[in-house]
Amino acid sequence: MDAKDSLIPQTPIPAGADEFSKRVHGLLDGRPKDEATVSKALEGMDAMLDVIAAGLYSMASMLVGEGEDSIRLVETAVERTDLSVCSDPTEARRSSRKELCSAGIEMIAAREPGILAAPEHLVHASTCIEDDDLESAGISRAELQSMLAGPNRTSIKNWIESLPTEMRVIFVLRAVAGFPTEDTASMLAAHGGQGAEGWNGDAVREIFRQGLCSLASQLIHATSVK
Secondary structure (H helix, E strand, C coil), X not given: CCHHHCCCCCCCCCCCHHHHHHHHHHCCCCCCCCHHHHHHHCXXXXXXXXXXXXXXXXXXHHHHCCCHHHHHHHHHHHHHCCHHHCCCHHHHHHHHHHHHHHHHHHHHHHHCCCCCCCCCCCCCCCCCCCCCCHHHHCCCHHHHHHHHHCCCHHHHHHHHHHCCHHHHHHHHHHXXXXXXXXXXXXXXXXXXXXXXXXXXXHHHHHHXXXXXXXXXXXXXXXXXXX
């Protein structure tokens, strides 16, 4: 996953985060450490965690809705993410997103068993987008990022919440979290519960493509009524 694969602009990682990661890894040399050494090395952890948690909550709310469930997902992701084995802040963000999305899929599947079952006999729909690439609909990634960061962000979030469950989950994993097609299929198969083991890249690609077409229509409509 690469930052450019995410359609939602990322909150900048705090200045000095790379140096912080190096300091933490420096503690893992097997030698005894006094309290002052550890405290100095961990300076900046709160800022790093705050940035990660803020991004995770936004993502969680798109998956499971605003409120306590989203807060629980963030807590789970932070608990499951071992920052000590992350080589840099970007890896920490990627790992925490994977933990959050996996837990979110599990939560959705527990709410309604079978809701994330892999589709059977999925038919290729004729839509405005023939590939899982937003630019094929005539909207550049930069333009979309600008719209998502601007006054349209609330309407886009409402649109995401209105999507069918499987499309919403795939859109969040692919477009928001930036996971590749095969990783998305693997997470759905592993955590989607009843009937989810059949998810594959083709199904994810088709449903994401339909979601992108819906998004393109939403954004075009929003700009045309200004």
